[in-house]
Amino acid sequence: MPTYSASEVAPFGADRETAVVAGDGGLQIASRLRLSLSGIVASLAWLAFGVSCLRWPDIGDWPRTEAVAYTAFVVAAGILLVTTAREALGKFGAGVQQRAPWFLALGAFLTLWEVTTAKFGWLPLPFFPPPQSIVEVYTDDLPKLFDSAFASIKLQLGGYFIGAAVGFLTGVSIGWSRAAGYWVHPILRFIGPLPATAWLPIAFFTFPSSWSASTFLIALATGFPVTVLTWSGVASVSTAYYDVARTLGAKPSFLVLKVAIPAALPHVFVGLFMGLGSSFAVLVVAEMMGVKAGLGWYLQWAQGWASYANMYAALIVMSLLCSGAITLLFKVRDHLLVWQKGVVKW
Amino acid sequence: MVATALAEQASFIAAGASLDIDHVSHAFDIDGKALPVLDDVSITVAPGEFVALLGPSGCGKSTLLRLVAGLEPPRSGSLREDGVAITGPFPSRVVVFQDPTLFPWRKVWDNVALGLEAQGILKTQRHRVDAALELVGLSSFRNAYPHQLSGGMAQRVALARALVNDPKILVLDEPLGKLDSLTRITMQAELVSLWQRTGVTALLVTHDVEEALFLANRVIVFSDRPAKITADIAVDRPYPRHRGDAHLAELRRQILGLLGLDATW
Ligand SMILES: Nc1ncnc2c1ncn2[C@@H]1O[C@H](COP(=O)(O)OP(=O)(O)O)[C@@H](O)[C@H]1O
Numbered sequence: 001m002p003t004y005s006a007s008e009v010a011p012f013g014a015d016r017e018t019a020v021v022a023g024d025g026g027l028q029i030a031s032r033l034r035l036s037l038s039g040i041v042a043s044l045a046w047l048a049f050g051v052s053c054l055r056w057p058d059i060g061d062w063p064r065t066e067a068v069a070y071t072a073f074v075v076a077a078g079i080l081l082v083t084t085a086r087e088a089l090g091k092f093g094a095g096v097q098q099r100a101p102w103f104l105a106l107g108a109f110l111t112l113w114e115v116t117t118a119k120f121g122w123l124p125l126p127f128f129p130p131p132q133s134i135v136e137v138y139t140d141d142l143p144k145l146f147d148s149a150f151a152s153i154k155l156q157l158g159g160y161f162i163g164a165a166v167g168f169l170t171g172v173s174i175g176w177s178r179a180a181g182y183w184v185h186p187i188l189r190f191i192g193p194l195p196a197t198a199w200l201p202i203a204f205f206t207f208p209s210s211w212s213a214s215t216f217l218i219a220l221a222t223g224f225p226v227t228v229l230t231w232s233g234v235a236s237v238s239t240a241y242y243d244v245a246r247t248l249g250a251k252p253s254f255l256v257l258k259v260a261i262p263a264a265l266p267h268v269f270v271g272l273f274m275g276l277g278s279s280f281a282v283l284v285v286a287e288m289m290g291v292k293a294g295l296g297w298y299l300q301w302a303q304g305w306a307s308y309a310n311m312y313a314a315l316i317v318m319s320l321l322c323s324g325a326i327t328l329l330f331k332v333r334d335h336l337l338v339w340q341k342g343v344v345k346w
Numbered sequence: 347m348v349a350t351a352l353a354e355q356a357s358f359i360a361a362g363a364s365l366d367i368d369h370v371s372h373a374f375d376i377d378g379k380a381l382p383v384l385d386d387v388s389i390t391v392a393p394g395e396f397v398a399l400l401g402p403s404g405c406g407k408s409t410l411l412r413l414v415a416g417l418e419p420p421r422s423g424s425l426r427e428d429g430v431a432i433t434g435p436f437p438s439r440v441v442v443f444q445d446p447t448l449f450p451w452r453k454v455w456d457n458v459a460l461g462l463e464a465q466g467i468l469k470t471q472r473h474r475v476d477a478a479l480e481l482v483g484l485s486s487f488r489n490a491y492p493h494q495l496s497g498g499m500a501q502r503v504a505l506a507r508a509l510v511n512d513p514k515i516l517v518l519d520e521p522l523g524k525l526d527s528l529t530r531i532t533m534q535a536e537l538v539s540l541w542q543r544t545g546v547t548a549l550l551v552t553h554d555v556e557e558a559l560f561l562a563n564r565v566i567v568f569s570d571r572p573a574k575i576t577a578d579i580a581v582d583r584p585y586p587r588h589r590g591d592a593h594l595a596e597l598r599r600q601i602l603g604l605l606g607l608d609a610t611w
């Protein structure tokens with residue numbers, strides 16, 4: 001399995017530092033110089049971004065250009081300071097140093113973006129807004145964006161937790177009890193593979209509110225993978241575990257709670273991850289189609305006004321939220337499954 | 347080491363129970379056909395006796411142990427512990443399987459505590475878990491996860507997990523089968539001293555004739571499947587036994603002959 005972890009992948013730099021300390025002096029100086037260099041270059045990239053904002057006049061009307069330029073200068077100075085004084089700054093310094101190549105890439109990208117949009121208009125304008133117009137959305141349209149994000153989180157959390165809980169309980173029941181499997185399995189096979197969004201038109205009419213309809217759909221999208229994987233997890237628990245527990249005096253409730261469920265937990269988490277992914281999709285569609293709130297609705301609304309900067313701004317927020325949710329789930333999993341060898345880092 | 351630990355825990359395990367296996371036959375259904383596995387097996391084990399079962403692989407030894415444990419009912423015949431019919435699993439008869447089958451999500455201490463927890467008496471009996479870990483010399487690994495243990499250590503934990511329940515009958519299904527020969531010799535000596543000090547009744551399946559002769563009062567030899575008793579041999583030698591003992595060597599030759607292996611050695 002791949003390992004996604006910024007802290008472990010350093011293309012040139014930081015973690016080789018310690019390895020070289022024991023080596024000879026010349027090598028050590030060379031490596032230190034290279035480290036400092038990566039910080040300086042990253043800082044220069046941000047300086048370039050700031051300068052590119054001020055060097056040429058904007059081809060449109062964007063009041064935040066100067067503010068963005070000065071922020072870029074501050075970031076450039078910050079990178080330079082922190083990477084130079086990294087030894088005194090401990091973990092924070094090391095972290096920034098390690099990410100210096102990324103700061104460089106980001107600064108270069110922003111410079112390019114600035115020049116190709118706001119300055120020379122090489123990319124067609126309404127569709128490719130410059131960085132300062134996106135910053136402008138965050139400074140001037142913050143309350144609305146914030147309300148939308150809050151509405152999305154609320155809807156997503158409610159639906160996800162209901163779906164995960166119901167899916168988990170259903171999965172355990174059909175994995176454990178033959179009778180439950182007899183009745184639930186065919187229903188699951190019939191309804192489960194249907195994309196939750198297919199229910200959307202019906203759900204919006206039959207549920208008392210668009211909010212409850214969306215919660216139902218998100219729960220449905222979450223519940224199916226969680227059910228199937230919990231079920232397969234419980235069904236695949238080795239009978240040897242049950243034999244051991246039974247000879248030690250375990251009752252059926254102990255077998256379910258202390259044997260089947262912990263043994264199935266790695267599968268359950270796979271289901272929770274899949275459910276999270278598909279529920280995001282349902283959330284956005286539901287917000288676009290019916291719920292008059294949330295980031296999906298904000299996107300729709302911005303499209304109606306052809307305000308592309310707002311759309312990009314909302315997309316960035318959305319991506320941060322989704323990524324944050326996945327990270328959180330990984331953290332919970334790592335905490336609960338410490339007993340597993342070689343868990344993937346996010 | 348274990349012997350001294352045990353001396354301090356003299357009341358650790360109650361004396362053994364008697365075991366009656368009375369005309370037991372068993373079969374499995376495979377593709378609708380009955381596969382006979384045990385054929386009219388009768389064994390009477392006195393309290394505190396150490397009986398080893400030997401037989402060709404696949405003849406039904408593990409199946410017999412599952413019946414003794416109460417994990418399955420026999421097709422015919424009956425089994426009794428201290429005269430009381432065995433109808434299901436009970437912690438007075440614990441099994442140590444060939445694979446340690448520790449629960450990977452539980453730390454060593456919690457694995458050993460499993461039986462007491464399942465019986466709902468862990469809260470007041472935590473010291474028994476500590477004592478059992480002490481007994482197998484793994485106190486310092488109480489917080490390790492099973493994947494951090496070596497094979498021998500995992501098998502010791504499995505042993506501690508069984509002993510913590512004060513069993514009256516210890517059922518051992520090739521518990522040392524997967525260990526390297528050095529660990530195995532050490533564990534054999536430890537099993538003997540454990541059994542001697544506790545007075546538990548022990549029923550051991552092994553594929554190793556020497557191991558059976560080194561450990562047991564009696565060696566029972568089974569035929570090919572369906573398992574029938576072909577010999578019941580008393581091993582009348584004092585403990586600790588020596589592997590070079592001439593009488594044991596003679597018994598070994600005799601048993602190998604019963605297993606159809608007299609041509610070798
Ligand atoms: N649960 C089962 N279902 C069907 N056949 C089984 C089952 N358990 C064991 N057997 C069969 O019974 C025979 C005896 O098995 P076992 O008691 O494990 O032998 P061993 O003497 O090697 O321990 C084997 O042929 C095995 O395939």
Ligand SMILES: [Mg+2]
Pocket residue numbers: 407408409519
């Ligand atoms: Mg076997």
